[in-house]
Amino acid sequence: MTETDSHGVVTETLDIGAKSTLRGKRRRFFPGKPVPLDSLPAAWRDLLTRWVRRGERCKGETLFKDAGPKGVETARALLDWLLRSGWTSQTEKREHGRWQLKWLDFSDLGRLRSGLGLADTEALARNWQAARQGEFSDPLLQQAANELDSRPPALALARHALLVAVAAWREEIRYGTRRDFALFARGDTKAITAGEWDWLTATLPLPDYGIERHAPLLLLRAPLILETPEGRISLGAAPDFIALSAETVAAATVLEGHIDVWRLVENRTSFERTAREYGLRDGVIWLPGFAPSWWKKAMLQLLKFQPMPALVACDPDPAGIEIALDAGSVWKNAGLSWQPWHMDIPFISALPRRKSLTERDRQRLAVLGSGNLPEDLAVLASWMEAHGEKGEQEGLL
Secondary structure: OEEEOOOOOEEEEEEEOOOOOOOEEEEEEOOOOOOOOOOOOHHHHHHHHHHHOOOOEEEHHHHHHHHOHHHHHHHHHHHHHHHHOOOEEEEEEEEOOEEEEEEEEEOOHHHHHHHOOOOOHHHHHHHHHHHOOOOOOOHHHHHHHHHHHHOOHHHHHHHHHHHHHHHHHHHOOEOEEHHHHHHHHHOOOOOOOHHHHHHHHHHOOHHHHOEEOOOOEEEEEOOEEEEEOOEEEEOOOOOOOEEEEHHHHHOOOEEEEOOOOEEEEOOHHHHHHHHHHHOOOOEEEEOOEEOOHHHHHHHHHHHHHOOOOEEEEOOOOHHHHHHHHHHHHHHHHOOOOEEEOOOOHHHHHHOOOOEEOOHHHHHHHHHHHOOOOOHHHHHHHHHHHHHOEEOOHHHOO
């Protein structure tokens, strides 16, 4: 038997005891669409949040325990509102002449959790399983992903996204501080928590992935004297190269001496060789992949004193072309010329070993081909596309 009251709440009789005992069981629910939670009082919202975290079905006595002795009336009022608002169905049993709540079932737990600002655990579990379908080519990243299976889905998804960002950071040959990586991964320099950094540090050798904890350093060698308010620094004093913080470069007041060209070298080993060979007549700078903002600011400061053209040497591969264009933009924006160096067909043809292009490489070439590449780089891109190969400058330079 069912009946509907003036509020539209339906009562469904489940069991009728003997009239003399006044016992029975019923289920009550509102068949309409649940109302929004916007006007819910703060005390009700807090209590409802505790209830919802218990799951889709809860015992009545458990709900009242959550409310505590002083919150019984709040709990009763909230239960009545949830019933009339279409959020629950409530199973009651008549005991001692009164209807007692035995079970509460939430009608749309996912939507209710969303309205309260809580994560949908079932959706999170599905999303985690979907994320785990992909695998990392890097064994350390894959091992870290495997270990996340024992974590709650929400935490696993957040940390897996960081691993994906580390993979992308490395693929794009980026270098920088933790703040640079946080900006890259989440769009905010402070968006990665201390706990997440502790986990990343314990899980991965972050410096090997180009993510440094401390101040980044500009590596260079040149026959120049950098003068700051604190003193003078010879940029050619070391037989290989020296390292300057971005703050030191920013404090420069004079860059004494003369060079004809700046040589930018991406590969670290190639940079060290080039610094030893050319560093007493030219300015040789290590180009840390896709140059972070601190590097570009430091270079602009040096160009104020030595506004000379640049030769840019990157790996003869699609990413190398992108990196060269990015670094060259610093000179272009300063009104200076630049050109690629050792990024041509004779160089890549002479390499003792070359690698096959990946699908990502081909995608990059397609994007590069749709723009206006400098002639030398356009020729190199066409050669790579035609031969399906790419190289690394360390092989010769």
